[in-house]
Amino acid sequence: MDVKGYYKTLGITDEERNLPNDQFKEVCKKKYRSLCLKWHPDRWVNGTEEEKKKAEDEFKKVAEAYGVLEDEEKRRQYDSGVDDTQGFGDEGFDPFAEMFRRAQQGGFGDFFSGFRGHGASGRPNGQPGEDVNAYVTITFAESLKTGLEKEVTVKKKVECPNCKGTGSEDGHEHECPYCHGTGMEQRVERRGNMQTIFQSPCSHCHGTGKQIDHPCKKCNGTGFVDREETMKLTLPGGIRDGMTILYNGMGGAGSPGWQNGDLLLHVTVRQDVPGYFQTQDDDINIYHTEKVNFVDALLGTKVTVKCPDGKDWTINLRECTQPGERFTKGGGGYPTNRRGFSDGDYVVFIEYDVPSKLTTAQRKALEEYKKG
Secondary structure (H helix, E strand, C coil), X not given: CCHHXXXXXXXXXXXXXXXXXXXXXXXXXXXXXXXXXXXXXXXXCCCCHHHHHHHHHHHHHHHXXXXXXXXXXHHHHHXXXXXXXXXXXXXXXXXXXXXXXXXXXXXXXXXXXXXXXXCCCCCCCCCCCCCEEEEEEEECCXXXXXXXXXXXXXXEEEECCXXXXXXXXXXXXXXXXXXXXXXXXXXXXXXXXXXXXXEEECCCCCCCCEECCXXXXXXXXXXXXXXXXXXXXXXXXXXXXXXXXXXXXXXXXXXXXXXXXXXXXXXXXXXXXXXXXXXXXXXXXXXXXXXXXXXXXXXXXXXXXXXXXXXXXXXXECCCCCCCCEEEECCCCCCCCCCCCCCCCEEEEEEEECCCCCCHHHHHHHHHHHHC
């Protein structure tokens, strides 16, 4: 992968990049954990071959980026452009070996607690919950509010109330003969000199480690049923059109000992306030161009503009205000949601509104002005 894209791979912003080292490591670890849970190959065992390949590639990219950025010395070398950080970015990088090394050093703690458990494989029998997608449309003014609450209705898998998630109608079950009760099966992939072992839920018992003679009639032995659920979600301030917000553990139910899936909320911001624009996605300022009569701009006047929050702001234009001159209202832009950081500003640019025609009197006055 492009070794200059590690910050982008983990979704680390410029502001986060400049945090003190201990705070940066916490941010880095949190983003890494979220992305690893999203792209872990075990989550994609039932996906298409294309999805499995993408998950594996993304998982490796995320592990490679974290392997450099969480290490203070490697990160220093990376930022300075020195490419001697023990071979990061080469084809020999093994993310699974790297994770094992960190686990041996105690660096992960309960990092993958959702993937660990009991049984011969070291994992609980079963499978993680599925991620769920939800969609919401908000107004431009709502996108600026911190703590905005919206209700969404999603369809997701929940524990079957009839069999309490066991999948058995009579409560009887026995060990799966294919995985010997572990709930897992292995596959080995070789790429050049690197060998990677993937564990995935058993295809015969679907990761439960059990076989059932009398499947539950309500859930067909899966232990889960589909249910529509309406939930109230709190959105952070400063949402942009097309953003996706991740709510950990609010997706489909997982088997006992496994994490629930995540809820991915896809947000559309309705462009219902004309004249506002963003220069780039990470810009927290909001910009507006206000056209004024060029005579008023020359003589000096007052103009009232509408702020993004709906309030009026009166701007005093001095005599001979120039086209392109800017006026700034501090804190009138997007909220940062970060302690110690100021919110964005609301910036207004003044442009001249030139008439398409002149009256005889106007032309005469301008000609006199031109003569001086």
